[in-house]
Amino acid sequence: MAWTFDAPGNLQDFSNPADWQKEMVDQADAIVQILVASVLGKKPDDVTEAEVTAWRTRLAYVQPTREAVPAGAETISIQPWGGFPRGVERQAPWAAFPPVESDPDGSFRAVDDLGVEDFGVGHFEDSSGTILDLPTRHRQDEYLEWMATPDGQGGISKITFVAEGYDYFAKLFEKDPKTVVKLYQHFTGVGTINADQLRAKKAITWIPDDASLVSEMIADAGEFNPRNAFNIKPGIVHLSHRANSLGAEINLAGVSALARKKADGTVLDGADEEQLICCNQGGEPNRNSDPKISQQAYSLVQGGYRYTLANPVGLYIAGVDEASLTLPDGSPLPREWWTVVRGHDLWTNGTSRVLRLELKPPAGETAKLGDLRVGGSKLKFPGQVAKALSVHLFVTRWMRPQGGIGPVVGCRGTCCRIDGTQILIGSHGACGAGSTLAFPGLVPGAHGAPKKPTMLGVR
Amino acid sequence: MSDRALVLDDIQGDILAGFNTDVQALVGLTAPDDAGRRTAAAWLASLAPEITSVARVRAERDVMKTPPAGEPPLTWLAVAVGPALLQAAARDVFILDDAFNEGMPDRAASALADRSLPAQWMVGAPSAPLDILLKIAGNDATAVEARRDTLVKAAKAKGLTAPYQEVGARLADNAEHFGFRDGISQPDVLGDQSATGLSPGNFVFGYPKAPGVAPPRRAVDPRNLTDNGSLLVFRRLAQDVPAFRAFCADQIKSLQPEWPGLGAPELAALIVGRWPSGAPAVQPQTADPGVLGDDPDNSFDFRTDDGSGCPFGAHIRKVNPRKGPADVVDVPRILRRGIPFGPTFEAAPAAERGLLFLAYQASITGGFEFISGHWMNSSNRPGPGDDVFIGRPFDTRSLAIPHAGRSVTVSTGGRQWIDPTGGGYLFAPGKAGLAALATVPAPLAKFAAPLLLAKATGGARRWISRATRPLRLAFDARRR
Numbered sequence: 001m002a003w004t005f006d007a008p009g010n011l012q013d014f015s016n017p018a019d020w021q022k023e024m025v026d027q028a029d030a031i032v033q034i035l036v037a038s039v040l041g042k043k044p045d046d047v048t049e050a051e052v053t054a055w056r057t058r059l060a061y062v063q064p065t066r067e068a069v070p071a072g073a074e075t076i077s078i079q080p081w082g083g084f085p086r087g088v089e090r091q092a093p094w095a096a097f098p099p100v101e102s103d104p105d106g107s108f109r110a111v112d113d114l115g116v117e118d119f120g121v122g123h124f125e126d127s128s129g130t131i132l133d134l135p136t137r138h139r140q141d142e143y144l145e146w147m148a149t150p151d152g153q154g155g156i157s158k159i160t161f162v163a164e165g166y167d168y169f170a171k172l173f174e175k176d177p178k179t180v181v182k183l184y185q186h187f188t189g190v191g192t193i194n195a196d197q198l199r200a201k202k203a204i205t206w207i208p209d210d211a212s213l214v215s216e217m218i219a220d221a222g223e224f225n226p227r228n229a230f231n232i233k234p235g236i237v238h239l240s241h242r243a244n245s246l247g248a249e250i251n252l253a254g255v256s257a258l259a260r261k262k263a264d265g266t267v268l269d270g271a272d273e274e275q276l277i278c279c280n281q282g283g284e285p286n287r288n289s290d291p292k293i294s295q296q297a298y299s300l301v302q303g304g305y306r307y308t309l310a311n312p313v314g315l316y317i318a319g320v321d322e323a324s325l326t327l328p329d330g331s332p333l334p335r336e337w338w339t340v341v342r343g344h345d346l347w348t349n350g351t352s353r354v355l356r357l358e359l360k361p362p363a364g365e366t367a368k369l370g371d372l373r374v375g376g377s378k379l380k381f382p383g384q385v386a387k388a389l390s391v392h393l394f395v396t397r398w399m400r401p402q403g404g405i406g407p408v409v410g411c412r413g414t415c416c417r418i419d420g421t422q423i424l425i426g427s428h429g430a431c432g433a434g435s436t437l438a439f440p441g442l443v444p445g446a447h448g449a450p451k452k453p454t455m456l457g458v459r
Numbered sequence: 460m461s462d463r464a465l466v467l468d469d470i471q472g473d474i475l476a477g478f479n480t481d482v483q484a485l486v487g488l489t490a491p492d493d494a495g496r497r498t499a500a501a502w503l504a505s506l507a508p509e510i511t512s513v514a515r516v517r518a519e520r521d522v523m524k525t526p527p528a529g530e531p532p533l534t535w536l537a538v539a540v541g542p543a544l545l546q547a548a549a550r551d552v553f554i555l556d557d558a559f560n561e562g563m564p565d566r567a568a569s570a571l572a573d574r575s576l577p578a579q580w581m582v583g584a585p586s587a588p589l590d591i592l593l594k595i596a597g598n599d600a601t602a603v604e605a606r607r608d609t610l611v612k613a614a615k616a617k618g619l620t621a622p623y624q625e626v627g628a629r630l631a632d633n634a635e636h637f638g639f640r641d642g643i644s645q646p647d648v649l650g651d652q653s654a655t656g657l658s659p660g661n662f663v664f665g666y667p668k669a670p671g672v673a674p675p676r677r678a679v680d681p682r683n684l685t686d687n688g689s690l691l692v693f694r695r696l697a698q699d700v701p702a703f704r705a706f707c708a709d710q711i712k713s714l715q716p717e718w719p720g721l722g723a724p725e726l727a728a729l730i731v732g733r734w735p736s737g738a739p740a741v742q743p744q745t746a747d748p749g750v751l752g753d754d755p756d757n758s759f760d761f762r763t764d765d766g767s768g769c770p771f772g773a774h775i776r777k778v779n780p781r782k783g784p785a786d787v788v789d790v791p792r793i794l795r796r797g798i799p800f801g802p803t804f805e806a807a808p809a810a811e812r813g814l815l816f817l818a819y820q821a822s823i824t825g826g827f828e829f830i831s832g833h834w835m836n837s838s839n840r841p842g843p844g845d846d847v848f849i850g851r852p853f854d855t856r857s858l859a860i861p862h863a864g865r866s867v868t869v870s871t872g873g874r875q876w877i878d879p880t881g882g883g884y885l886f887a888p889g890k891a892g893l894a895a896l897a898t899v900p901a902p903l904a905k906f907a908a909p910l911l912l913a914k915a916t917g918g919a920r921r922w923i924s925r926a927t928r929p930l931r932l933a934f935d936a937r938r939r
Contacts, residue, residue: 079784080839086788093555093676104555271762271782288787296784323572323836323851330568349839375832376570377557390786390840422669
């Protein structure tokens with residue numbers, strides 16, 4: 001049976017589902033091309049169609065519209081990761097946020113901060129040179145973002161969580177801008193939003209202060225602006241952090257599909273998830289999500305599996321630690337407080353494909369969100385609830401009929417650790433001043449000579 | 460950056476070395492009010508020289524095990540203080556941990572899924588808060604009890620009451636009451652007889668959490684009073700041995716069609732993740748393989764175990780994923796120092812028994828509460844499945860066990876065998892910090908007015924009113 005790429009969560013946003021199908025086919029093709037390039041030691045653009053054809057069946061990652069998925073293939077959810085950013089916890093206590101009730105180390109305020117840290121140090125500007133202020137939820141980087149709706153009395157009336165990539169909305173906007181406008185109007189409550197307010201009037205580019213780093217196009221003129229202000233305030237429609245794209249997930253699952261060897265030729269065992277992701281440079285090593293996704297994909301490779309991201313490809317809220325939310329009398333919070341707005345199947349382990357989730361008092365309930373306890377503390381910050389949420393994705397896998405683990409290639413790079421911190425930054429082997437090689441032996445000649453490190457992740 | 464060496468003669472011995480003695484007496488002391496707490500703090504400060512350090516435990520371990528003929532039996536002493544006492548005695552000190560500041564009674568339902576009523580707790584009930592917890596340890600019960608009595612008498616002379624006293628005793632083979640060897644898996648601490656362990660800042664204030672990293676600020680503490688201290692979780696857990704045994708017996712009967720020949724010991728081992736001897740439970744074992752030598756294997760990991768060897772929901776996988784599937788990269792660990800209480804079921808079936816769970820860490824919210832709330836009580840973190848053994852004791856839990864190519868499910872149906880009966884969150888200061896409790900902080904006068912104001916307006920109950928306002932004044936003072 002022909003493989004179909006449905007929209008995440010089986011949503012029906014696209015008037016012509018073939019538009020999304022084509023987008024996903026293109027991405028899957030690109031992943032295979034990248035993988036074959038890695039095997040052959042070429043640049044992806046230099047890989048020929050014949051080479052792709054010759055090698056694709058040996059890869060662990062499968063482009064499912066080019067190769068048939070066996071009838072006995074198994075679809076599983078990978079182990080969920082925590083929705084609260086690891087980077088925020090690691091940097092606590094936050095000096096900028098002095099101790100207050102329910103947030104003594106400042107993490108819950110730091111995580112709700114808006115800014116451009118997801119891009120680094122620099123600025124956005126349009127093609128006319130005008131500097132743009134485009135802050136997003138720049139610390140919510142575990143493929144989960146959220147927003148609290150104020151109740152007008154200093155409290156919170158609703159908390160909304162989303163796991164939908166901004167690139168999905170960009171593609172939808174390209175094909176069905178009216179649908180995106182409707183979604184924005186609905187989820188922000190601003191009925192006057194029009195398409196022009198969501199698009200980049202002129203091309204938007206990120207310009208890093210460090211001239212050795214490359215600039216990055218955010219949106220071309222007329223395209224969807226993923227950092228538009230309506231997604232930040234007064235509502236939340238989709239993920240906004242630079243690293244929270246569906247494409248990042250696909251890329252990561254793909255580049256993790258090759259067994260990797262260290263400089264001395266020994267195959268990486270994948271036990272250290274940070275080391276693995278520094279080797280394959282598929283994502284951000286300072287998160288929970290990317291290292292964990294990469295490690296689990298790699299374990300499929302090691303286990304002799306072939307796999308693809310399961311249909312519908314998406315990032316999903318995996319579940320809620322229900323036991324950690326309680327009513328004022330200490331009893332568990334009834335499920336009626338949760339509303340699945342987009343997606344489905346929240347309450348069955350390993351099946352959830354929830355994309356948008358709300359927490360609010362059900363009709364007739366006298367208790368307010370501020371009366372609840374979560375993780376032991378009074379609910380004052382939405383990030384407290386985010387700690388009770390997890391995120392996951394699905395893969396479809398099957399054993400290689402001939403056994404083996406497929407091609408083994410060298411590491412694409414390594415990581416340097418910024419001195420005095422636990423922060424890892426990607427490197428091709430050299431570490432700049434103020435940083436130290438974190439994983440010696442991954443690439444030949446890795447050393448600590450001064451050289452600008454590169455940033456990891458999909459931009 | 461060179462990391463600071465551990466100050467082993469200041470850090471309390473039970474934290475890093477573990478007393479691990481045959482007998483351990485716990486005493487919970489309560490002061491009548493803040494004035495009483497300050498009096499108590501001064502008394503505790505005078506005890507500082509008596510507190511047993513890590514260095515002393517290490518130096519005396521052999522003597523503790525084998526007392527020289529004619530010498531009186533050794534005893535060791537540890538102490539921890541509750542938030543109310545710390546705030547009364549050291550108003551300039553504020554530990555940045557919600558759990559410690561709010562206390563176990565207010566948080567237990569949400570953080571621990573503990574549906575027991577704190578008002579009925581045997582220890583740590585709101586009516587008798589744990590201002591001080593003493594732990595007196597030794598291998599001679601008479602000596603332990605004698606020292607305990609001396610301390611209790613001295614405490615009472617200072618106006619304290621002792622609403623909680625209990626003696627824990629090691630069972631044969633270091634087992635807990637369900638029969639499983641306990642306390643096997645303890646994290647190594649870097650710099651404390653280990654070159655590869657976790658950095659001490661995961662357990663002790665004033666040290667890095669990772670090599671080369673600056674120590675995290677665990678407290679607002681201008682006098683460095685919390686240095687070398689650690690946060691202590693104490694939880695009294697009653698164990699219903701016949702209930703657990705009956706559950707396993709009933710389950711194997713109902714599972715016979717799916718799993719012929721399954722024995723209750725095998726099922727219990729898969730629920731725990733270890734056999735009674737401490738040997739890791741790995742299918743298809745059907746009997747306890749025992750352990751070689753004194754110590755069970757603790758070197759294994761679950762990196763290649765997809766749940767078919769040891770179920771994902773097995774207790775030991777829920778509290779320590781050991782490189783298997785997990786939801787976080789940074790795996791929290793705690794130093795467990797618990798001991799059973801009560802006679803064995805075989806010795807006195809009608810008696811109460813259980814575990815005096817004690818654990819040290821640098822963050823309760825990031826340590827014990829994370830492991831309990833996010834892992835033991837979760838059905839999908841760090842791996843799939845409920846911790847049938849201990850997780851969410853008042854709810855129905857289920858555990859999937861792979862067998863013969865399919866999944867066999869064990870469900871509790873709401874049956875219970877763990878009953879939380881109290882506890883508390885405390886701080887175990889270093890010896891120098893304990894001694895400093897007797898010193899009134901210089902800026903105290905500046906804090907008095909807002910504190911009185913907060914109390915007058917009813918805001919004093921919450922720590923934000925007690926501590927944050929004064930602290931901000933302190934910051935303002937420094938800026939000036």
